[in-house]
Amino acid sequence: QEQMVESGGDVVQPGGSLRLSCVGSGFTFNNYGMHWVRQAPGKGLEWVAYVRNDGTKKYLADSVKGRFSISRDNSKNTVYLQMNSLRAEDTALYHCTKSRGDYYFGFWGQGTLVSVSS
Amino acid sequence: EIVMTQSPATLSVSPGERATLSCRASQSVNNKLAWYRQTPGQAPRLLIYDASTRATGIPGRFSGSGSGTEFTLTISSLQSEDFAIYYCQQYNIWPPLTFGPGTKVDIK
Numbered sequence: 455q456e457q458m459v460e461s462g463g464d465v466v467q468p469g470g471s472l473r474l475s476c477v478g479s480g481f482t483f484n485n486y487g488m489h490w491v492r493q494a495p496g497k498g499l500e501w502v503a504y505v506r507n508d509g510t511k512k513y514l515a516d517s518v519k520g521r522f523s524i525s526r527d528n529s530k531n532t533v534y535l536q537m538n539s540l541r542a543e544d545t546a547l548y549h550c551t552k553s554r555g556d557y558y559f560g561f562w563g564q565g566t567l568v569s570v571s572s
Numbered sequence: 573e574i575v576m577t578q579s580p581a582t583l584s585v586s587p588g589e590r591a592t593l594s595c596r597a598s599q600s601v602n603n604k605l606a607w608y609r610q611t612p613g614q615a616p617r618l619l620i621y622d623a624s625t626r627a628t629g630i631p632g633r634f635s636g637s638g639s640g641t642e643f644t645l646t647i648s649s650l651q652s653e654d655f656a657i658y659y660c661q662q663y664n665i666w667p668p669l670t671f672g673p674g675t676k677v678d679i680k
Contacts, residue, residue: 498673501667513668516668557669559606559608560621
């Protein structure tokens with residue numbers, strides 16, 4: 455059974471840093487591109503970041519470029535989101551998702567909550 | 573960036589009735605359009621991809637149509653679990669992948 459479990463969310467002050475992790479199981483992790491998608495409280499969905507299955511290509515949304523980075527460790531079936539210089543507007547539930555071939559999301563993790571507040 | 577819009581923002585429907593939701597892209601996305609349903613406290617669930625292909629396990633009451641810039645999701649007979657928020661997403665030209673703002677389907 456496929457599963458993706460996110461962790462690392464916390465309450466952090468503006469300007470702080472967090473690293474989110476997502477561990478995948480039940481599928482061949484290194485066959486899939488991995489994404490982070492976030493949802494601010496009561497708001498819609500926003501794509502944040504992508505890393506190709508082999509880690510050689512990465513994309514970030516403009517709203518996080520220069521502050522966030524994405525990486526993966528296929529030996530640990532894990533994708534990471536390093537979040538620096540956090541702002542109040544980064545407050546959201548962060549989901550990891552996967553894609554193969556086309557870039558829609560057939561399976562989502564339940565998310566990890568990031569709250570940026572002083 | 574391709575901007576996605578959805579209408580209406582809220583749709584009030586009685587159980588068993590038909591619901592029609594619209595999604596528009598700011599430029600052509602060909603058929604690279606997905607639909608998701610999100611119920612409170614849950615992650616989104618993929619309903620439709622490639623504009624009209626039902627995802628695995630999705631019942632036949634869900635159908636998608638359209639291409640280019642105009643798309644429609646139809647739910648033929650609303651069940652209790654269908655009262656939710658629906659999002660469309662384009663994946664033709666990216667980054668970024670972009671979602672619509674959502675349509676909330678509530679009970680009339």
